[in-house]
Amino acid sequence: xxxxxxxxxxxxLLDAPASGRLGGSLPVGIGGAESNVAIGLARLxxxxxxxxxxxxxxxxxxxTREIRxxxxxxxxxxxxxxxxxxxxxxxxxxxxxxxxxxxxxxxASRLSTADVDAVADEIGAADVLHLTGITAxxxxxxxxxxxxxxxxxxxxxxxxxxxxxxxxxxxGDETAAPVLARLAAAADLVFAGPEEAALVLGRTPxxxxxxxxxxxxxELAKRGPATVVVKLGALGALALSGDEVHRASALPVEVVxxxxxxxxxxxxxxxxxxAGGSVPDAxxxxxxxxxAVCRVPGDWEGLPTRMDLDLLNADGEVxx
Numbered sequence: 001x002x003x004x005x006x007x008x009x010x011x012x013l014l015d016a017p018a019s020g021r022l023g024g025s026l027p028v029g030i031g032g033a034e035s036n037v038a039i040g041l042a043r044l045x046x047x048x049x050x051x052x053x054x055x056x057x058x059x060x061x062x063x064t065r066e067i068r069x070x071x072x073x074x075x076x077x078x079x080x081x082x083x084x085x086x087x088x089x090x091x092x093x094x095x096x097x098x099x100x101x102x103x104x105x106x107x108a109s110r111l112s113t114a115d116v117d118a119v120a121d122e123i124g125a126a127d128v129l130h131l132t133g134i135t136a137x138x139x140x141x142x143x144x145x146x147x148x149x150x151x152x153x154x155x156x157x158x159x160x161x162x163x164x165x166x167x168x169x170x171x172g173d174e175t176a177a178p179v180l181a182r183l184a185a186a187a188d189l190v191f192a193g194p195e196e197a198a199l200v201l202g203r204t205p206x207x208x209x210x211x212x213x214x215x216x217x218x219e220l221a222k223r224g225p226a227t228v229v230v231k232l233g234a235l236g237a238l239a240l241s242g243d244e245v246h247r248a249s250a251l252p253v254e255v256v257x258x259x260x261x262x263x264x265x266x267x268x269x270x271x272x273x274x275a276g277g278s279v280p281d282a283x284x285x286x287x288x289x290x291x292a293v294c295r296v297p298g299d300w301e302g303l304p305t306r307m308d309l310d311l312l313n314a315d316g317e318v319x320x
Contacts, residue, residue: 001125002049002073003274004041007116007149008034008135009052009108009142010067011085011101012059013299018091030066031087031299033132033165033263040267040289040303042071046274049073049126051119053107059084060107075119079107089259096257096297101169109138113148123149124156127274130266131187132163133180133196137170143179150186159273162187162225163266164196173199185224189273191266192220193231210247213238217245227279229286231265236287239279248283251291251312260299265290267303288312 010032016022034050041048050067054060056078063084068074085103089096103109116123123129129149136143153160164180166173181200184190197216198205200223206212213230217240220228227241236250268289272282288309296302304312 001047001122003047003126004038004128004130004270005049005051005119005123005126006034006038006130007051007111007145008032008132009085009103009106009111009138010035010050010054010063011087011103011106011108012063014086014088015297016088016090028062029298029301030063031089031260033134033163034130035067035072036260036263036300036303037130037163037267037270038072039067039070039300040264041271041274043303043305043308044267044271044289045306046271047073049075049119049122051075051115053077053079053082053111053115055082055084055107056080057084059086075122077107077115079110082107082110085109096259099259103138106138108135109142111135111138111142111145113144116145116148116152120152123152123158126153126158128159128161128189128270129153130161130163130270131183132165133176133183134165134167134170136179136183137167137176146183147186150183154186159189160187161189161266161270161273162191163262164190164192164200165262166196166199177202181223184220187225189227189229190220190225191229191231191262191269192216193233193262197228197230208232208235210235210238214240214245229269229283231262237265237283239283241279244279246279246283248280248287250287253291253294255294257297258294260302261290261293263300264293264303285309 085106268286292304
């Protein structure tokens with residue numbers, strides 16, 4: 001059984017050249033918020049499971065093999081009637097610029113309550129169930145699966161972690177807001193950026209700051225979650241747990257590719273939750289993991305191990 005269970009879609013990832021012009025061979029990778037978190041936890045020594053659906057195709061084989069190779073327990077139905085999702089990361093001026101998704105009708109868009117019921121025992125035995133708003137955006141059936149997973153976790157006393165992770169390309173704000181608000185209210189631990197928190201609360205966000213983050217966290221906490229973590233990007237992050245506020249500044253880092261940093265942050269935070277660490281320790285670990293991913297290209301390739309975290313601020317001398 002896994003200490004943390006995640007549920008959500010992982011797609012094959014095509015990475016366009018830095019020039020932005022397609023042609024020749026393209027490197028193939030994987031990407032998905034929930035599997036990014038699972039891999040991040042596994043690298044930090046936390047037993048983690050990932051639940052999903054993939055197509056009965058070469059991309060489905062590739063996705064599950066890559067995640068399993070990172071030490072994550074994979075429970076993914078092979079769907080013969082729907083393909084594995086695909087995304088394309090485009091670049092501009094040598095940096096990631098836009099991600100296009102080709103996931104309509106994908107196998108993961110057919111996630112259902114039956115898929116959750118098949119792993120109910122594992123969810124019930126876990127310390128944490130981690131979900132995101134992305135899965136809820138894939139359609140009525142995946143949303144029902146998310147809600148069923150929360151129901152199973154609550155009945156078993158498993159902590160429910162929810163990253164709002166709003167994707168405007170999947171559903172509009174007006175459609176997403178009430179659903180994300182309902183899911184956040186049902187969670188024990190909520191992660192959100194300031195814009196996402198404001199969306200859930202139905203208000204306009206103010207300038208990004210620790211004070212604004214605290215205001216948003218307090219309003220969110222009134223909806224139900226015991227702990228609210230607001231990710232403030234280059235500023236850092238804060239956590240409201242009970243009535244106690246903790247702030248942590250971000251590590252200075254040269255950003256090469258910010259995609260996946262939020263998932264790395266969540267993985268770092270949850271690793272401390274599972275270990276029984278303090279909220280300040282959780283924030284420090286989360287910020288360090290996010291910084292590590294920003295330093296290298298890729299959604300998850302830069303996810304750190306414990307040793308990597310120790311070396312994060314090393315002087316860069318080559319070991320010979």
